Amino acid sequence: MHNDFAAHVRRRVLMMLTIGVASVCAPIVAHGDEPLRVVATFSILGDMVREIGGDDVMVTTLVGPDGDAHTYEPTPAAARQLKAADVLVKNGLDFETWLPRLAKATDFSGSTVVATAGIVPRKMSESASAERHHADAAQSHTADQKQIKGSAEAGAHDEDHDHGDHGHDHDGSGAHTHEGHHHHGDQDPHAWQSLQNGAIYARNIAAGLATADPAHAAAYRQRAHAYIVRIEALDAQIRKTFADIPAERRRVVSSHDAFGYFGNAYGVRFIPVAGLSTDAEPSAADMARIIEQVKREHVPAVFVENISSPALIQQIARETGARVGGTLYSDALAPSGQPAATYLGMFEWNARQLFEALQPQ
Amino acid sequence: MTLLDWTIAPFNDYAFMRRALAGTSAAALGAAPLGVFLVLRRMSLMGDAMSHAILPGVAAGFLLSGLSLWAMLLGGLLTGLLVALLAGVVARLTPLREDASFAAFYLISLGLGVLLVSVRGSSVDLLHVLFGTVLGLDDTALLLVTSVASVTLLVMAALYRLLVAECLDADFLRACGGRGSWAHMTFLVLVVVNLVAGFQVLGTLMVVGMMMLPAAAARFWQPTVAGQIALSALLGVGASIAGLLISYHYNLPASPAIILTAGVAYLFSVTCGPQGGLMHGLRPRTFSLKEE
Numbered sequence: 001m002h003n004d005f006a007a008h009v010r011r012r013v014l015m016m017l018t019i020g021v022a023s024v025c026a027p028i029v030a031h032g033d034e035p036l037r038v039v040a041t042f043s044i045l046g047d048m049v050r051e052i053g054g055d056d057v058m059v060t061t062l063v064g065p066d067g068d069a070h071t072y073e074p075t076p077a078a079a080r081q082l083k084a085a086d087v088l089v090k091n092g093l094d095f096e097t098w099l100p101r102l103a104k105a106t107d108f109s110g111s112t113v114v115a116t117a118g119i120v121p122r123k124m125s126e127s128a129s130a131e132r133h134h135a136d137a138a139q140s141h142t143a144d145q146k147q148i149k150g151s152a153e154a155g156a157h158d159e160d161h162d163h164g165d166h167g168h169d170h171d172g173s174g175a176h177t178h179e180g181h182h183h184h185g186d187q188d189p190h191a192w193q194s195l196q197n198g199a200i201y202a203r204n205i206a207a208g209l210a211t212a213d214p215a216h217a218a219a220y221r222q223r224a225h226a227y228i229v230r231i232e233a234l235d236a237q238i239r240k241t242f243a244d245i246p247a248e249r250r251r252v253v254s255s256h257d258a259f260g261y262f263g264n265a266y267g268v269r270f271i272p273v274a275g276l277s278t279d280a281e282p283s284a285a286d287m288a289r290i291i292e293q294v295k296r297e298h299v300p301a302v303f304v305e306n307i308s309s310p311a312l313i314q315q316i317a318r319e320t321g322a323r324v325g326g327t328l329y330s331d332a333l334a335p336s337g338q339p340a341a342t343y344l345g346m347f348e349w350n351a352r353q354l355f356e357a358l359q360p361q
Numbered sequence: 362m363t364l365l366d367w368t369i370a371p372f373n374d375y376a377f378m379r380r381a382l383a384g385t386s387a388a389a390l391g392a393a394p395l396g397v398f399l400v401l402r403r404m405s406l407m408g409d410a411m412s413h414a415i416l417p418g419v420a421a422g423f424l425l426s427g428l429s430l431w432a433m434l435l436g437g438l439l440t441g442l443l444v445a446l447l448a449g450v451v452a453r454l455t456p457l458r459e460d461a462s463f464a465a466f467y468l469i470s471l472g473l474g475v476l477l478v479s480v481r482g483s484s485v486d487l488l489h490v491l492f493g494t495v496l497g498l499d500d501t502a503l504l505l506v507t508s509v510a511s512v513t514l515l516v517m518a519a520l521y522r523l524l525v526a527e528c529l530d531a532d533f534l535r536a537c538g539g540r541g542s543w544a545h546m547t548f549l550v551l552v553v554v555n556l557v558a559g560f561q562v563l564g565t566l567m568v569v570g571m572m573m574l575p576a577a578a579a580r581f582w583q584p585t586v587a588g589q590i591a592l593s594a595l596l597g598v599g600a601s602i603a604g605l606l607i608s609y610h611y612n613l614p615a616s617p618a619i620i621l622t623a624g625v626a627y628l629f630s631v632t633c634g635p636q637g638g639l640m641h642g643l644r645p646r647t648f649s650l651k652e653e
Binding site for chain 1: 371374375376377378380381479494496497498499502605608609610611612613614615618
């Protein structure tokens, strides 16, 4: 990631030397009273930029509400928006695997803000691939449990880092399966799922906007400060809420391994369901193993997220008697007008869904 | 592990295995007669084409009313039927053969579908949602496949003689004043209904595979249409059981396991089937040459 960013900076410096400073600075000078044009890679960043930028920026979001940023394919419109933009705000940590190609294709010449800069990345739990290679698990429960526990600490060991081409071949039939949904690398990119990280995001975005648009720097910092106060208030409130739930009940099954940061921050254990993410089809053995685990650990609730198919999760709930929680928003916000349409709204929504499902009956 | 543990226990222990078996068996029973007639009519690739043809309707259903099974089903059904009927009409009224007119209409439909899906922005999440999975069948899904299979079997029973006559000698039927075209259209409607319901519930690969592979395999064993239908239903159910067990014991995705099991049955039939299979096909031919 940082290499990527460094390479980007190097390219920009080179361009400045060869093409001349004036042409590169042109977009920054030109806008004057016009709002700063900002492209955010996905809906959560878009909302943050809107909060911090206010009327001084014009935000475009590439992957919109309910869209899956993992498997997004840039459109010509996205390329046009990026080309016209002054600032690009991205998550980083290899979340937007499609971005380097898009940026190269559009000759994006503005500045890039990496929202996760300065965040301590969490290791990607390897359960998705590790469990998948664990054959015959349905028979050996103890070995199975070891495998799952071990895999959380093991870090990456058999993900091949193939960010360049995920082999997406959308012929419209839907019969294909996606290999490598979670080939982010060994770092978990879903850092926004902790409000303390959210505050860092806000600081990074404010700093980036201020650099690109010094005239409004004070306004950006002020809005970011107010935003961070709200973020921290919600953080404290959610911590208090979860502290009231007995620790042994604080575990849920979810269909997509996106809540690692949330789990660390608020003491909820998320059991990711192997092979039940948006991509590959699971085997009957996967299903049997998860059902056994839910029964064995008395997991009170299973959750569906807004970007994955609910059929399998619902089957698990039927078979184990666990509650089906409401929709959790992981990588994308809800369409505008719904409670989870903003970052803070999403967080409040997720926390409430979890709290309601985990409460003792 | 005894044989009983290997074969019965997974179905006994897990409801999702029983549901998967019920769903795939229903699909196999309903698809068997349709597959046999599709093979007879040289329309074997229709299922595949149809999986593309229904896309605009399903996408429109999704765009209008969100993740509603019924809206997407209705949309898929409408576009599927429209493509099937238009293709059938063009094939009957013009010299263009049915497969060619089918290809033309399904490509138009697919183009429209991709357009509609792209309008919404991200195409992938929609496509994942549009197509079902064998291991996650709920009551609605099961009810849907079993009802569709029942209706299919009843209608096929009623139309059976007409369809056979239409298939083997359409001119004769027309000369007798038979309603061959009408029967054929009903047959196409049944195919579309089965495919669309199957896509939503079981996934594209499952339903097209269940329709074609057992039917193509049965052709090598049974000389009569009735025999082929019975055998292909049996093969389909057998492949479902074997495929689910393989998926369970060897940690493989379920629907490819089922379809590959049916594929193995097909390959075995091609080599060993008494009705024109490779092994049997060679001997009689040399024999008859000597006789002449």
